Amino acid sequence: MWELIEANRRKSLILFFSLGLTLLLLGYFFGSAYYPDGGGFIGMFFAFVIWGILSLISYFSGSKILLAVSGAKEVTKEVHPQLFNIVEEMKISASLPAMPKVYIINEAAPNAFATGVKPENSAVAVTAGLLARLNRDELQGVVAHEVSHIVNRDVLFMTFAGIMLGSIVLISEVFLRSLWFGGGRYTSKSSKSSGQGQMIIMIVAIVFAILAPILAQLLYFAISRKREYLADASAVRYTRYPEGLASALEKIANSTEELKTANKVTAPMYIANPLKPKGQKLSNLTSTHPPISERVRILRSMSGGANYIDYQNAFNKIKKSNLPIIPSSGLADQTTIGLKEASITPVTLGLNKQTKRDTGDIMMKVNNYSFIDCSCGLKIKIPPDFQKTELFCPRCGRKHNLNS
Amino acid sequence: MTGLIIVLVLIAVVVLFVISMYNSLIQLRNRVKNAWSQIDVQLKRRHDLIPNLLETVKGYMKHEREIMENITKYRSQAMDASTVGEKAQAEGLLSGALGQLRVQVENYPDLKANQNFLALQEELTSTENKISFARQSYNDQVLFYNNKIQMFPSNIIAGMFKFLQEEFFQVEDAKEREVPKVSF
Numbered sequence: 001m002w003e004l005i006e007a008n009r010r011k012s013l014i015l016f017f018s019l020g021l022t023l024l025l026l027g028y029f030f031g032s033a034y035y036p037d038g039g040g041f042i043g044m045f046f047a048f049v050i051w052g053i054l055s056l057i058s059y060f061s062g063s064k065i066l067l068a069v070s071g072a073k074e075v076t077k078e079v080h081p082q083l084f085n086i087v088e089e090m091k092i093s094a095s096l097p098a099m100p101k102v103y104i105i106n107e108a109a110p111n112a113f114a115t116g117v118k119p120e121n122s123a124v125a126v127t128a129g130l131l132a133r134l135n136r137d138e139l140q141g142v143v144a145h146e147v148s149h150i151v152n153r154d155v156l157f158m159t160f161a162g163i164m165l166g167s168i169v170l171i172s173e174v175f176l177r178s179l180w181f182g183g184g185r186y187t188s189k190s191s192k193s194s195g196q197g198q199m200i201i202m203i204v205a206i207v208f209a210i211l212a213p214i215l216a217q218l219l220y221f222a223i224s225r226k227r228e229y230l231a232d233a234s235a236v237r238y239t240r241y242p243e244g245l246a247s248a249l250e251k252i253a254n255s256t257e258e259l260k261t262a263n264k265v266t267a268p269m270y271i272a273n274p275l276k277p278k279g280q281k282l283s284n285l286t287s288t289h290p291p292i293s294e295r296v297r298i299l300r301s302m303s304g305g306a307n308y309i310d311y312q313n314a315f316n317k318i319k320k321s322n323l324p325i326i327p328s329s330g331l332a333d334q335t336t337i338g339l340k341e342a343s344i345t346p347v348t349l350g351l352n353k354q355t356k357r358d359t360g361d362i363m364m365k366v367n368n369y370s371f372i373d374c375s376c377g378l379k380i381k382i383p384p385d386f387q388k389t390e391l392f393c394p395r396c397g398r399k400h401n402l403n404s
Numbered sequence: 405m406t407g408l409i410i411v412l413v414l415i416a417v418v419v420l421f422v423i424s425m426y427n428s429l430i431q432l433r434n435r436v437k438n439a440w441s442q443i444d445v446q447l448k449r450r451h452d453l454i455p456n457l458l459e460t461v462k463g464y465m466k467h468e469r470e471i472m473e474n475i476t477k478y479r480s481q482a483m484d485a486s487t488v489g490e491k492a493q494a495e496g497l498l499s500g501a502l503g504q505l506r507v508q509v510e511n512y513p514d515l516k517a518n519q520n521f522l523a524l525q526e527e528l529t530s531t532e533n534k535i536s537f538a539r540q541s542y543n544d545q546v547l548f549y550n551n552k553i554q555m556f557p558s559n560i561i562a563g564m565f566k567f568l569q570e571e572f573f574q575v576e577d578a579k580e581r582e583v584p585k586v587s588f
């Protein structure tokens with residue numbers, strides 16, 4: 001397992017260096033476009049400083065920011081015992097050193113993500129809509145996928161590569177805008193002093209500033225897509241039940257709700273791209289996630305076992321290619337891990353009245369509502385700012401004491 | 405004089421070698437123990453849940469006396485078992501009986517709607533999942549450790565310091581899934 005992380009880390013480093021180089025080059029061009037004499041190095045220095053500051057912020061409080069931006073709230077086991085149990089099961093199965101914190105996002109769109117640059121200090125966040133739609137096996141599949149992102153150090157990679165990408169986009173934008181607004185003055189001054197050479201640098205800088213963010217994004221997304229496949233493969237290994245994740249993904253893909261708290265920067269963190277692409281075909285190239293239908297088909301065609309090699313075989317069969325998704329160390333493990341059989345409890349499909357009410361309950365629990373089960377069968381919801389010490393059941397009139 | 409130094413160096417090398425072998429054996433054995441304690445916690449949890457479950461179910465189920473008696477019997481067998489092998493066997497039987505009960509629950513819609521029962525069932529399901537996931541990592545650790553004890557040259561050190569083979573925790577999966585024959 002350790003080798004798998006190592007191979008992952010090597011690939012991340014390559015990407016990391018090429019993104020870093022792009023960033024520095026961008027700084028260099030930016031600087032020398034304005035100040036031909038040594039301005040390039042000043043530009044490089046500033047690009048590096050910007051990146052450094054953003055990286056430090058994201059390393060030390062990236063998870064907190066992400067969780068806050070997405071509107072996630074930490075919950076205790078009482079709010080959703082099943083979710084807690086499942087996270088703990090996956091903690092055991094993936095041999096995580098510590099139990100991840102559990103968060104619920106107050107949204108109806110089904111989605112989930114994981115954060116935490118270290119496995120010792122991680123978190124899993126799911127939306128209330130996900131909890132309402134998925135059965136136990138499906139929820140286990142999603143949590144397993146998220147836990148694999150933590151184990152495979154994807155969160156660390158996503159954070160840092162994302163920050164670099166962000167810096168590149170930011171600097172290019174500032175440069176291009178500065179040309180738009182103040183460009184005329186600078187170019188006329190510089191063309192007088194150094195002439196043609198400066199013009200060429202300017203043109204190269206502009207082309208670079210336009211292309212760099214696009215190329216960096218392509219690079220970043222290509223690798224983040226590969227990591228999605230790898231996380232799916234790990235999820236199967238942890239749960240031994242590919243159908244759970246497959247049908248969860250299908251339900252997520254079929255939902256029509258939009259995730260309001262997601263944006264371009266946080267999108268790659270989710271299990272399924274929260275920003276719905278309109279033309280799926282066109283978006284395949286730049287999308288952060290592989291098409292869900294393809295992920296589902298790969299999972300469903302897994303047979304024989306739950307190990308990495310079985311996922312790679314299924315991948316090759318569906319994609320009709322031999323692109324290595326799993327690092328060779330993962331494939332070297334030839335042990336057969338048996339697939340689990342479907343559980344006896346039938347699968348409830350769709351969003352019925354009961355699950356709809358459950359979502360409401362989850363959201364209220366997240367917002368610190370408390371509940372009393374009246375003996376007449378009614379569940380009374382009490383808001384957190386309720387002042388009185390006693391309460392009468394609205395249906396049967398029984399008195400309940402709220403002193404506890 | 406040089407002869408003495410060579411002998412001393414050789415002895416030092418051998419001693420260092422034995423120490424490092426011994427330490428790695430200890431480390432592997434500790435991992436096995438640690439993995440076992442993970443399973444043990446969950447097995448205890450399951451034993452604690454069962455009386456509650458039977459109490460809740462008793463009022464609803466009329467024809468399942470035999471299954472419930474089996475559950476009680478296997479539970480106390482499992483709690484009394486001392487070796488890993490005995491424990492695995494009793495726990496396997498217990499899993500089987502609980503599986504039979506789960507199948508029967510389908511015939512009692514009232515029971516399936518009981519909040520208390522649902523909560524217990526969730527805890528029990530999760531505990532069983534945890535046992536099965538923990539079992540995998542325990543067996544992996546046992547395999548590492550046993551291999552080390554059998555292989556040369558660590559087998560010499562293992563023999564000297566009486567490192568004993570550990571037992572795998574094996575539950576017969578086929579039995580767990582056996583569909584019960586119901587007689588009315």
Ligand SMILES: [Zn+2]
Pocket residue numbers: 145149228231269270271272
């Ligand atoms: Zn993912």
